[in-house]
Amino acid sequence: MTGNRLIALDAARTLAVVCMVIFHFTFDLALFGFIDPGTMSQPFWYYFARMIAGSFLFLSGISLWLAHGQGIRWTAFWKRWLMIAAGAALVTTASLWLVPGGPIWFGILHAIAVASLLGLIALRLPWPVTLALAAVIFAAAWGPRFTAFDPLWLVWTGLAEMRPMMGDYVPLIPWAAPALAGVAIAKAFRLDRARGSQPSPFVHRLTFAGRHSLIIYLIHQPILFGLFNLYIWATS
Secondary structure, three states: OEOOEOHHHHHHHHHHHHHHHHHHHHHHHHHOOOOOOOHHHOHHHHHHHHHHHHHHHHHHHHHHHHHHOOOOOHHHHHHHHHHHHHHHHHHHHHHHHHOOOOOOOOOHHHHHHHHHHHHHHHOOOOHHHHHHHHHHHHHHHHOOOEHHHOOHHHHHHOOEOOOOOOOOOOOHHHHHHHHHHHHHHHHHOOHHHOOOOOOOHHHHHHOHHHHOHHHHHHHHHHHHHHHHHHHHHHHO
8 A cells, every 4th residue: 555545556546547548549540540540359359348448347346345345434434436427428428429430428437437436335245245246236237238238328238229329338237246246355365454565656657647647547548549630730
């Protein structure tokens, strides 16, 4: 730990952020016509994107237990939750004009926000029960779908028969599963009791992205879009 932070968690989140930037950089290369437009539909990139989303959700579950496993600190919880919810609202608003594939009504930040609320319940459940619930939610992704869940206001469930057109779509079924699994694993291994040596300045700098993943998530694509447009303008 350093202060209230677990360095290994910051390092894992940093790796997830780096992978996210790599994915979106490659996506932008295809979008701007620098590589084959069909690149992102290849299996590698398909599963790479899902690995990244699952990692962020899993780590959010671990973080929830580290922060509130010994008692929910409501002020801290709602402060963090409102930041994530505001980020999700910003993404939705910006996506109305900027995101190919349709507005993002329920993306990764929306999923983290709602999964955090579910996680409050999981904090008080025995960890095997939480892990079993995660398995059920994950398995439900292969279960039946229902037209009653097709309306846009129910898009967050993941139970719709028709998949909505979105640039990023991370419904609770199955994506609440890795978040709950993170809570269960952190509780099972009592990661709130973990201790580590003080990190070196190099390690502290190296994990900067993990400590500031939300702001990096929000700004990295506008920066990449700006750089690509600047390059095109400068070379035209």
